[in-house]
Amino acid sequence: MTLSSFSHGSNNINFRLEAREVSKAFGRRIICRDIRVTVSSGESLAVVGPNGSGKSTFVKMLAGLIRPDSGTIQYRAGDQTFKPEEWHQHLSMVSPELALYEELTGYENLEFAGEVLGLGRGRSDLDELLDEIGLHGRGADFVAAYSSGMKQRLKFALAFLKEPQVLLLDEPTVTLDDDGVARVWSALAKRRLALVIATNDSNEAARAQRRIVMGVSSNA
Amino acid sequence: MLMAAIKIAAVVLLTGVTIAAFLTAPPLGGMQAGGDASRLFYFHVPMAQVSFVSFMVAAVFSVLYLRTRRPDHDMMATVAAELGLLFSIVALITGSLWAKQAWGAYWNWDPRQLFLFALVLFYGAFFALRQATPNLDTRRRVSAVYLVFGGAISPFLFFVLPRLYRSLHEDANQVVTSTQSTMSPLVGTIFGFSSVGFLLLYIWLFKLGVAAERIEQDAGHRTV
Amino acid sequence: MRKAWAVLRKDVRAEYRTRYAVNALFLFALVTLTALSFATGGAALTPLLAAVFYWVILFFSVFASLAQTFVKESETKTEILLKLNAPDDAVFFGKWTFNLLLVILLNIVLTPLFIVMLNIQLSEWGVWISTLLLGGIGLVSTTTLLGALIAAANVRGALFSVLAFPVLLPLLVTAIRVSELCLGGSAEISRVDAYLVLGSYAAVSTTAAWLLFPFVWRD
Numbered sequence: 045m046t047l048s049s050f051s052h053g054s055n056n057i058n059f060r061l062e063a064r065e066v067s068k069a070f071g072r073r074i075i076c077r078d079i080r081v082t083v084s085s086g087e088s089l090a091v092v093g094p095n096g097s098g099k100s101t102f103v104k105m106l107a108g109l110i111r112p113d114s115g116t117i118q119y120r121a122g123d124q125t126f127k128p129e130e131w132h133q134h135l136s137m138v139s140p141e142l143a144l145y146e147e148l149t150g151y152e153n154l155e156f157a158g159e160v161l162g163l164g165r166g167r168s169d170l171d172e173l174l175d176e177i178g179l180h181g182r183g184a185d186f187v188a189a190y191s192s193g194m195k196q197r198l199k200f201a202l203a204f205l206k207e208p209q210v211l212l213l214d215e216p217t218v219t220l221d222d223d224g225v226a227r228v229w230s231a232l233a234k235r236r237l238a239l240v241i242a243t244n245d246s247n248e249a250a251r252a253q254r255r256i257v258m259g260v261s262s263n264a
Numbered sequence: 265m266l267m268a269a270i271k272i273a274a275v276v277l278l279t280g281v282t283i284a285a286f287l288t289a290p291p292l293g294g295m296q297a298g299g300d301a302s303r304l305f306y307f308h309v310p311m312a313q314v315s316f317v318s319f320m321v322a323a324v325f326s327v328l329y330l331r332t333r334r335p336d337h338d339m340m341a342t343v344a345a346e347l348g349l350l351f352s353i354v355a356l357i358t359g360s361l362w363a364k365q366a367w368g369a370y371w372n373w374d375p376r377q378l379f380l381f382a383l384v385l386f387y388g389a390f391f392a393l394r395q396a397t398p399n400l401d402t403r404r405r406v407s408a409v410y411l412v413f414g415g416a417i418s419p420f421l422f423f424v425l426p427r428l429y430r431s432l433h434e435d436a437n438q439v440v441t442s443t444q445s446t447m448s449p450l451v452g453t454i455f456g457f458s459s460v461g462f463l464l465l466y467i468w469l470f471k472l473g474v475a476a477e478r479i480e481q482d483a484g485h486r487t488v
Numbered sequence: 489m490r491k492a493w494a495v496l497r498k499d500v501r502a503e504y505r506t507r508y509a510v511n512a513l514f515l516f517a518l519v520t521l522t523a524l525s526f527a528t529g530g531a532a533l534t535p536l537l538a539a540v541f542y543w544v545i546l547f548f549s550v551f552a553s554l555a556q557t558f559v560k561e562s563e564t565k566t567e568i569l570l571k572l573n574a575p576d577d578a579v580f581f582g583k584w585t586f587n588l589l590l591v592i593l594l595n596i597v598l599t600p601l602f603i604v605m606l607n608i609q610l611s612e613w614g615v616w617i618s619t620l621l622l623g624g625i626g627l628v629s630t631t632t633l634l635g636a637l638i639a640a641a642n643v644r645g646a647l648f649s650v651l652a653f654p655v656l657l658p659l660l661v662t663a664i665r666v667s668e669l670c671l672g673g674s675a676e677i678s679r680v681d682a683y684l685v686l687g688s689y690a691a692v693s694t695t696a697a698w699l700l701f702p703f704v705w706r707d
Contacts, residue, residue: 413630
């Protein structure tokens with residue numbers, strides 16, 4: 045059973061993110077120790093904590109961008125498990141550290157992601173996405189000309205392009221206006237995902253069912 | 265007590281070789297050129313051999329590191345690289361001294377000299393890379409990759425290039441690479457002992473290096 | 489692979505719009521060639537010197553620009569987008585092909601200029617072109633891997649030359665010698681041997697770079 049045979053919306057298969065005994069330190073600075081977390085489809089988790097407490101690092105580990113010192117992070121679909129790097133077809137991340145190609149247009153960024161993921165998304169699909177997050181008619185503009193709020197919206201479009209099972213968000217609504225925020229939450233509500241939100245914003249954090257707190261001094 | 269045996273053997277062999285090198289006649293064959301300086305043959309060539317062996321050892325530990333991510337493996341690769349650098353520098357110097365006596369110039373654009381010099385440059389680049397990378401995990405990973413890549417390329421330097429050229433080492437090629445048939449048995453024996461002796465010395469130094477690194481790490485002085 | 493093709497097209501399109509790497513590449517080559525041309529002042533170069541000049545210009549132009557293809561992704565932080573969506577092989581071969589195209593383009597421009605500005609006689613075009621091609625592949629494979637390496641290590645670009653030179657030495661030496669033949673020189677090297685060396689270097693460096701790339705690209 046290959047990854048691509050898990051189609052979106054197959055609600056009978058349970059997707060789950062599992063982090064077990066995850067520890068990470070940069071030199072003497074301990075980011076986290078023995079974190080154990082599980083997030084299933086339809087569930088949401090907030091990662092909160094003061095600035096510099098390692099929220100972004102934790103999210104990046106979940107995305108497979110940083111390797112934990114010990115412990116495992118895996119994605120479970122049905123009875124199969126995958127490492128984050130093997131899971132990129134179904135995993136999306138929206139983060140300040142993820143940049144778009146400024147020399148390309150909005151359409152071209154989306155098309156590139158689609159091609160490289162092996163998805164066959166046509167222009168009408170892209171238009172639907174752009175409309176949903178409020179970038180109607182702006183697809184042909186260069187990203188360099190976008191405002192920061194527009195760029196953030198495009199990042200969401202990029203994230204939803206692959207119809208992910210798991211969505212990792214790092215400070216998702218910081219640059220968005222009210223309209224943008226509303227669109228994002230309704231887009232999330234429409235989809236059944238496993239959601240992780242790293243944030244300083246208590247409103248955002250309140251939207252999640254559960255939370256973990258980073259930077260608490262249980263670090264020895 | 266293998267280590268003890270190795271240490272004793274190394275000392276005995278190398279002492280014997282040194283004595284023999286100076287008491288016996290200078291090696292014959294194409295290396296008669298250089299007279300007494302050609303005695304360096306007993307030291308220069310084994311050291312060049314060891315520097316290449318060290319490269320391979322470092323590359324192996326680097327591969328291990330990439331698979332296991334254990335800092336120990338990276339540490340051992342680094343120790344091997346340090347020793348490799350040491351041996352190649354000394355080999356380069358002894359080779360140059362010999363060349364000066366035998367052929368009139370320290371540096372002759374000879375492929376084997378070039379290889380040793382390239383080896384020194386490579387190790388230098390390796391350490392420069394480590395120095396320049398602040399993040400520990402990145403440093404280990406990145407220098408391991410560089411070492412493995414260099415290891416993949418090294419046969420070109422060591423084997424291929426000398427074959428391609430007529431060189432000062434031409435005579436050496438005939439003597440050393442095409443079995444020791446043109447060397448007199450005595451020279452061959454001394455050379456053989458020297459090769460083994462230096463190899464054992466290398467193993468000894470390697471163990472010392474690793475032990476020293478472990479002590480430094482325990483003392484918290486270094487996160488290599 | 490279609491995905492590598494997508495990476496390549498993206499890079500070509502972005503490059504076409506900004507001309508970032510291309511400018512650096514051609515400008516560097518042109519400036520160096522001009523400086524050399526002035527320095528020799530029309531005096532005839534020996535075949536060996538001419539061969540050396542050509543390959544040194546080629547190498548250092550590549551160092552000055554191609555090393556940046558990965559650094560640029562790192563600086564602009566678009567690398568996360570790539571890592572999250574594209575398979576490692578696609579990224580490597582897409583970038584590799586892009587670099588190779590640039591090198592081929594550079595050679596196409598550089599060779600005629602070289603002949604004209606330095607008053608060179610070039611016989612044996614077939615050998616010259618094959619050498620540029622085979623040597624170019626080895627050069628590109630090494631450059632692509634090491635470029636990704638310095639981007640991952642976040643070190644200064646100057647380190648690139650330090651890292652690349654020892655590894656590229658066998659390639660450089662062989663290529664210069666064979667090129668010398670094409671320029672009328674009398675290097676003691678057989679063409680067949682040279683092709684073997686350049687060809688196997690190309691094969692080994694490309695395979696090693698491809699296999700090692702994921703370790704550099706991912707934590």
